[in-house]
Amino acid sequence: MGVLGASGYAGRELCALVARHPGAELMFACANEQRGATARFGNRSVTFLAPDDAPLDRAQLVFSALPHGASRRWVDAAHAAGAKVVDLSADLRPGNGGGGSAVPYGLTELAREQVRAASVVANPGCYPTAVLLALLPLLVRGLIAPGGCVTVVAASGVTGAGITPRQDLMFAEVSGDYRPYALGNTHRHLAEMRAVMRALDCDADLVFTPHLLPVARGILATITVPLVEPLAEPLGLWRSHYASEPFVEITGDVPALRDVVHRNVARITAHMAAGVRAPTVVVVAAIDNLVKGAAGQAVQNGNLLVGLDEAMGLPA
Numbered sequence: 001m002g003v004l005g006a007s008g009y010a011g012r013e014l015c016a017l018v019a020r021h022p023g024a025e026l027m028f029a030c031a032n033e034q035r036g037a038t039a040r041f042g043n044r045s046v047t048f049l050a051p052d053d054a055p056l057d058r059a060q061l062v063f064s065a066l067p068h069g070a071s072r073r074w075v076d077a078a079h080a081a082g083a084k085v086v087d088l089s090a091d092l093r094p095g096n097g098g099g100g101s102a103v104p105y106g107l108t109e110l111a112r113e114q115v116r117a118a119s120v121v122a123n124p125g126c127y128p129t130a131v132l133l134a135l136l137p138l139l140v141r142g143l144i145a146p147g148g149c150v151t152v153v154a155a156s157g158v159t160g161a162g163i164t165p166r167q168d169l170m171f172a173e174v175s176g177d178y179r180p181y182a183l184g185n186t187h188r189h190l191a192e193m194r195a196v197m198r199a200l201d202c203d204a205d206l207v208f209t210p211h212l213l214p215v216a217r218g219i220l221a222t223i224t225v226p227l228v229e230p231l232a233e234p235l236g237l238w239r240s241h242y243a244s245e246p247f248v249e250i251t252g253d254v255p256a257l258r259d260v261v262h263r264n265v266a267r268i269t270a271h272m273a274a275g276v277r278a279p280t281v282v283v284v285a286a287i288d289n290l291v292k293g294a295a296g297q298a299v300q301n302g303n304l305l306v307g308l309d310e311a312m313g314l315p316a
C-alpha cells in the first residue's frame with residue numbers, strides 16, 4: 001500500500017494504520033514540502049518521497065490524503081498505474097464534482113457492496129461521516145419531515161484543519177476557547193451532506209454550524225431532526241439499523257470524545273425531544289475525525305477494495 005500526503009494529519013494516521021496492518025506493507029509515503037524528511041511508523045523509519053518518485057505501479061492500493069484540488073490528478077495517475085485508490089479529499093465526493101460519477105461514495109455502512117466492486121472510492125469528509133451515520137436510519141426509512149429543517153451543531157478538534165500553520169489555530173488562540181466558524185450555513189461539507197441526503201430522497205433543508213474545539217482530535221455533532229411521526233423507541237431504531245455493523249456503537253449514555261478517539265467507531269445516541277409540538281428527535285454522534293472520519297474509514301474501504309476482511313488492521 002502507498003500513501004500520498006503522508007506528512008499531513010490524515011496521511012500520518014494512514015501510515016500508522018498501514019504499518020501495523022497484518023495484511024499490508026507500506027510501500028511508499030509521499031510528501032510535498034516535507035519530501036526527504038523521515039518519520040517513524042510502528043518500528044519502521046520512513047523517508048517521504050516526492051509524489052513524482054512514488055512507485056505507483058508497485059502498490060496494489062494507494063491512499064491519497066492530498067488537499068482538495070491537488071488530489072484528483074494523483075488519483076488518476078495511481079489508477080492508471082494499476083492501483084486501486086481511496087481518495088480522502090473532496091475532489092470525487094458527491095456535491096463536489098464527483099456526484100453521479102462511477103466512483104462510489106465510501107460511507108462504508110451505506111455503500112459496502114459498491115465499494116467492494118469499485119477500483120476508486122471517494123472517502124467521506126469528517127463532519128459528513130458523523131452527520132450521515134447519525135441520520136442514516138431515518139434517511140433510508142423516509143422518516144425526516146419533507147420541507148423541514150435538519151439542524152446540526154458540531155464541534156471538531158484542531159487537526160480537522162490540517163497541518164499548515166495558521167495564527168488562529170495556535171495554542172494560545174484556541175486554548176480555553178470555543179467558537180463557531182463558517183457561520184451562515186457556508187461550510188464546504190454542506191454540499192456533500194446535501195447531495196447524499198438528496199440521493200436518499202430526503203427533501204429537508206440542512207443548517208450546519210461547525211465549532212472549533214480546543215482538543216487535538218474528535219468530532220461531536222448534535223443533530224435536531226423534524227420527523228414525519230414520533231418514534232416510539234428511537235434507540236431501538238438505531239440499534240436494529242446498525243445491529244451487524246462492527247464500527248457503529250449505539251448507546252443510551254451520552255457519547256463523548258473520550259469514547260471514540262484513536263478508534264474507528266461512530267458512537268451514536270438518539271432521544272425524542274420533549275416539550276415541542278412537532279415530533280423531533282435529537283441525535284448525537286461522536287467520532288475521531290482522523291480515524292473513522294478519515295484514515296480508519298479509508299482503510300475500511302481499502303480492505304474491501306482489495307478483498308480483505310473489512311475490519312482488518314483497524315482499532316475497534
Ligand SMILES: NC(=O)c1ccc[n+]([C@@H]2O[C@H](COP(=O)([O-])OP(=O)(O)OC[C@H]3O[C@@H](n4cnc5c(N)ncnc54)[C@H](OP(=O)(O)O)[C@@H]3O)[C@@H](O)[C@H]2O)c1
Nearest residue numbers: 005007008009010031032033034065066089160162163294
Ligand atoms: N484532517 C482531517 O480531520 C481530515 C478528515 C477527513 C478528510 N480529510 C482530507 O484529507 C486530506 C488531507 O487532509 P489533512 O488534514 O491531512 O491535510 P494536511 O495536514 O494539510 O496534509 C496535506 C498533505 O498533502 C501534502 N501536499 C500538499 N499539497 C501538495 C501538492 N500540491 N502535491 C503533493 N502533496 C501535497 C502535504 O505535504 P507537505 O506537508 O510535505 O507539504 C501533506 O502531506 C484533505 O483532502 C482533507 O480534506 C482530512
